[in-house]
Every structure is written in C-alpha cells, then in structure tokens.
Amino acid sequence: MRKSNPKLPQSAASTLPSQQRGIVFSSILLIIVIVGMVLLALYLVKLDRTITHKFEGKRWDIPAKVYSQPLELYQGAAVDNSMMKTWLELLNYRSNKAYDRTGSFYKSGNNYFIHTRGFTYSANDIDKEQVIKMTIANDKIKTIQSTEQNKTGIIRLEPVSIGGIYPDSNEDRMVVSLDDVPQPLIDALIATEDRGFYEHKGVSIRGIARAVINNFSGGSMQGGSTITQQLIKNFYLNSDRTLKRKANEALMAVLLELHYSKDEILQTYLNEIYLGQNGNRSINGFGLAAQFYFNQPLNELRLDQQAMLVGMAKGPSVYNPRRHPNDSKARRDVVLNNMLQMGSISQEQYDTALEKPLGVVDKPVEGKSQFPDFLDIVKRELNDVYYSDDLKNEGLTIISTLDPIAQLAADKAVDKKLGELRRNSSKTKDLQSALVSANPETGELVAVVGSGSEFTGFNRAVDAKRQVGSLLKPVIYMTALESGRYNLASPVDDSPITVNLGDGSKWNPKNYAGRDHGYVPLTTALAKSYNQSAVRLGMEFGIDTFAKQLRRLGIEEKIPAYPSALLGSVNLSPMDMLGVYQVFATGGFRTPIHSIRTVIDNRGRILQRTGLNTQRSIPPETNYLTNYALQEVVKNGTAKRAKSLGSNLNLAGKTGTTNDYRDAWFAGYSGNYVSVVWVGRDDNKPIGLSGGTGALPVWVDYMNRIKLTPVAMPEPEGIEWLWLENNTGKLSNERCASARYLPVMSAHLPEEASSCAISLYQQEQARGQIQWENEQGSINQQRQREGLNIPNSEVIEPTDEDGDNDTQKRTDTWYNRALEWF
Structure with a gap:
C-alpha cells in the first residue's frame, strides 16, 4: 500500500512565508534601531565630550590688558587740582554729591571725596574699593584719609587702561564673574530671553510651541531658543538655519544642563554673547560691552543702560545705539516693559528709566588706544620675553610705567609746537617729531610720542635712526675731564683743523656760524657747541675711546670708525639718546629704560616684576663735572630758552643739529624727568631748524606742563x-x-x-x-x-x-x- 503525502491547508501555506517575512523585517528593524541607538549614543558621547572639553578647559582666548601706573596719593604728594581732574576724567569717574557708588566723587573747594573701584594688581596685592577723603593745598596733598586701613600710608587710585593685545580670532572680552553682574541685568535677561530659564532642562517645549504658534499666526518672528540653546549656538555651533544645527543645539543644551549648574551656564552666557563690533574686533560679553558703550564697569551702569545691553542681544547690528539710536531705545523700552511685567522693577523705576537718554559715549576707552606709541613699545618689550600666543590668549594683566599726566603733556606739546613750526616755511610743512621721557632714577618710561595722528606701526621714538649731531659732544668733554688733563676752566683750541682720512682725503670740519674762536674755556666750547674744538679734543683721545665711552653709556649700535662720528654722524634713535642722558642725570648710574612694571597672569600670579637693574657707568666725580658743563649749556649756551622754566631748577641738557639742518635735537633733564626731542622730516630733507629753534621749543613746552624738581646732584667725596x-x-x-x-x-x-x-x-x-x-x-x-x-x-x-x-x-x-x- 502506498502512503499518500498529506497536504497543508492553503491558508496555512500562505501564512508561513508571511510570518517569516515579518520576522525578518522586524529583525532588520530591530537591528536598525539598535544600530541607530548605538550610533546615537556614540554621537551623544561625542557631543558630551565636546561640551565638557571646552566648558571645563580654556573657554576663551582672552586678550592681555595693558594699564598705566597707578596714581599714588599720600600726605605731601605733589598733586594739584588739575592733575586730579585729569586722572578722574581718564578713569571716567562721575561727579556725585552722595559719592555712594564706585567710580564717583565729590569735590568741594579743595576737598575731595572719592569712591574708588579698587584694583587687583596680583593675588597678594589687591586694592579694595574705598572712600578717600583728601584735601589739596599749595599743589600738595595736605591731608588724606580712607575707609580702608593702610599700613604704607600710600593710597592708589587705579591705573588707566591704555589698550590690549588681542587674539588672532579678533574676539575681545572682559570676563566677569556672576557676583560682579548687577541683579537687574540678570532679571532683564531672564524676562526678555528666557523666562523659564530656572525651570527647564535646556530646552523649553512651551517656548518652542509659543514661537511656532506666533510665527504661524502672523505675529512677529520669534525663536524658541532658551538661554542655554543660545549659549550652545554661540559657544559651539554657528548660526546656520538648518535642521541638523537645531537638533544638535537641542541635544547639546540638554547635555550641558546635565553637567553644569544654572549659574555656571548663565555666567558663561554673559561672557560669551556677541554685542557689537569695534573695528575688526568683536565685542563679546556684557563686561566689555559696558566699557565699550558707556566707558564704565558693568556694576556701575544705570537700570536703563543695563536694559539697553540686554536688548542688543537680539541683534547687535540692528540695535546698535551709535548707528540706530531710535531702534536701540525702542528695544530698550521693550526690555524695561518685560521687567515690569515680571515684577522685577516697580512702576516708578520703569517710568524713570524710560525718560533716560541712551547716554552712549562717542569714543569708547575700549576703542583705539589713545596712547598707541607707548603701547607699541610695551608690546615690543613683551615680545622679547613672552610667546606671541601667550600674550594674545592668556588674559595677562600688564602694569606699565606710563604716566598719563606726562603722556598727555607730551601729546599736547608736540601737537602745539609742531603745528607752529610747520607754518614757518615750505621746508617745515612736512615736519615730524618724536618725544621720549623717563624717570631718571628708575629708568621708567613715562611718555612717548613717535607717530602722527594715526599709528601706522612706524614709531619714530624707536624706529627713526637719525644722525644725532651735537648730542654726543658731552661724551668727548666727559672723556677729557675723566683723564685729568682738563678741568672745567681749561682752554680748548677752536681754530681750524684738518683731519687726514684713511682714504687719503682730508676733512675740514667747520663751526655752524663759520667763525673760529681760538682758545676758549672748556665749558664755553660745549655750551656754544663749537665743532672744531670738539673734533680736536676727540681726536686727542681717539675715536676708539669715544666708541668705548658710548658703550659704557648703553649704546649698542656699532660706532663708525671715522672722525665725523665725533660730531654725531651716528644713526641713533630718540630712545637710544634717552638712555645716554639718563646716565648723566643720575650721577653716572645706568638704569635701562623700560616700559613695564609687572606682568600678572589670569590667576593673579606675578610672572614678571621689573626691578632696578642699576650699575655704575661713569665715575661720580667725572659725571659731576659733566653735569656742571651741561648746566652751562642752559645757563649761557645754545639752550638759554630753557631758563624760562625757572632758573632755580638747575636744568641741564644739550642741543643737537646735523649737517644741512636736517635734524634738530634736544636732550635734557630736571631732577625728576629726563627727556629727548627730535624734529625732522621722514624724507631726510633739510628743515632749516637747529636744535635750539626746532627741538628745544617742544622740549620746553612739554617740561612746562609737568611738575619739575631741581637738579640736585649729590657732591661726591672726590670733588x-x-x-x-x-x-x-x-x-x-x-x-x-x-x-x-x-x-x-x-x-x-x-x-x-x-x-x-x-x-x-x-x-x-x-x-x-x-x-x-x-x-x-x-x-x-x-x-x-x-x-x-x-x-x-x-x-x-x-x-x-x-x-x-x-x-x-x-x-x-x-x-x-x-x-x-x-
């Protein structure tokens, strides 16, 4: 018997392949989901690492900030009302009878009440905010008191900002802590940008829904981004309007909130937000924006000013108060209204704030440096020690040696006198000048003028190497005195001289007036700047000796081995000559000229403190006699014009004029300032001016604007x-x-x-x-x-x-x- 094959029902036969397909499809789908979840997890891990790496590491490239020296106030200090007025203006202190806020003062007669902002010089050197009561009488501080204890008796008014060294990214910011941010500004930000900031976890579903409904209903375009999302967009992403960027923004916002507190996120946002443009540099963060728009620290802004800055967060270009003041004011008023609705301010505060003008300054302190020549020298000195990236990115604080009072005096003197000289003739219409000034005892550079109205990078104070003429003659006479063969009354021969040169030619130097004077006293020869006597004396001791003396005085340039070097045919800069005359001004001690006092890192640690690197350069007896001879130049010689500053000052100095009247110089000193002025043309064409008629008037005008002390050089034992x-x-x-x-x-x-x-x-x-x-x-x-x-x-x-x-x-x-x- 044959067995027959059983047959399955038709329905069952058709179900089996279908089930198999379903299982396969489900398996594939499951695999896809698993792979997707793994990939998503990996992607989230990547995003998470991106977030934590930057947030916990170095968040920003922070520029270095350069400041002047502070103003030291103590009983007996030479401070007058004019100086105080200028310094308070530079710091943008506001007159306020109550002086109840930092950055305010009240003046009644000669009495001052100043509420200082305080300043951090280093982690161990912090000036707290304090109220100073001070009386000025006879151009000196008569009495001074403070609300803070002071063991030294010296109270410092904070230094003036003179510029910065910025990152290659061209982002500028001034990082502030949350404690330094006024509460009204935080309230304004929350009320306007993200009212649920303290409730949501990075993304606000309600905010997104409200924005979608508003946009589709024809209302004004709104975004649903939270403050956290805005921070993610600015800090990690870009402004592309793509679904991918928005998805990343939302994911990263949630991850950020999982890792960090609301305060940490808010503080980072306050320092990251873009709030405008300063030339090619962006203004980032509310701390810098307060300075850029109002020349005041953030914690000193009025309610309406804080609201204006918050309003700019929506669109710094659209609501730029300098370009679009009406739009900026309207946006400010919206922010104020938001604060009123949220109960952050009262109706009275709202009404008062609405009436306030924008009050934006025309020229911000954080704009172009008002002292670019000095800042340039600071940068050059820093570049000799630090890597460029460290200067641009590490948030260093540099306290320089700049004295703003002296610097303003130098700027005014050069501007005034150069303007007068340019009107003299066609030769002088393109005249330029350089001025450098320092404290002779410390070598601290206090003022520099080295460029025109716009700084181009060519700083004549250091870059203009020009023949210095008779400025080097004192070195010849110093050598003669040091030898013992001559004293101040010795005769020197000012008759014609012929010098045989190495190439067989002859050199016949002449006096500027073309006259010979025969034998004249040494002091007269120097005071009248006779060329023939200087060459005779210089040749007596040799050009090699002359070059060695210049090296003793700090000149590093190679001195040419030809006789005309004795008459200053040596290319040197005003800064070079400042170093030479600094030695003469201090009894023979050489202290290198420098522009930096301290460099502090972003943790308050002192990286550099410039001390006194002083060494004996000239014997004291020799320098004492040389100083006497230089004083004769002012009393009876080519620099008589300087006597107008006061005969009791015992000023000393030397004029310098080069061949064909191409360069005019004057170098001289009081007891507390040594200064050098150069006047000439960049194309080196004759100007028709001597040191006495070109450079000396600028020097006198400058020195007349600052407080001078007499030259009172101690008499050495060997005199x-x-x-x-x-x-x-x-x-x-x-x-x-x-x-x-x-x-x-x-x-x-x-x-x-x-x-x-x-x-x-x-x-x-x-x-x-x-x-x-x-x-x-x-x-x-x-x-x-x-x-x-x-x-x-x-x-x-x-x-x-x-x-x-x-x-x-x-x-x-x-x-x-x-x-x-x-």
Missing part, C-alpha cells in the same frame, strides 16, 4: 671747589677778574697758579710778614721797657713794603704751602 682762571685752568683767586669758582677732581688738582693769583698771594704773604714783624717789634720794645730779656736775642730785620727779602724765594715752592689759600 673740591676752587677758584680757577677761566681759559687756563690754573689756580686763581676770587679777586682776579677772570676767576671762576668751579668743582675740581681732588685727584687732579691744578699744579700751577695764574699770575694774578701769585701776585695776590705774594702781597698777602708780604702783608702778613710785615704785620708779624711789627707785632713782634712792639712786644720786644715792651719787654725792653720792663727790663726783660728778648728771647734768643731775636733781631728783627727791616722789611720793605714789597716784602722782597725772601718772599720771592718761597714762590718756587708755593704749591705745597698755598693750595688752600687759592
């Missing part, structure tokens, strides 16, 4: 004051017609006396001898009358009126016995 015969250098007497009372080195006293002095000495000795003999004769006569013996049977020989018995013999050895008399 004696003697009467010398002018133009011979021999010992003399005050009764001689050509006698001058001058300092002389004890080691090199003159060994000869003038004929006038010898004659007076002989007469003095003769009179003394006669007086002694007359007195002795009277005594002997009295003893005889009394019947007493005359001791040793002394017999007094008669002496004639001229004392010729043996006085002449004693003149052969007069020096050893008569030096004190002379």
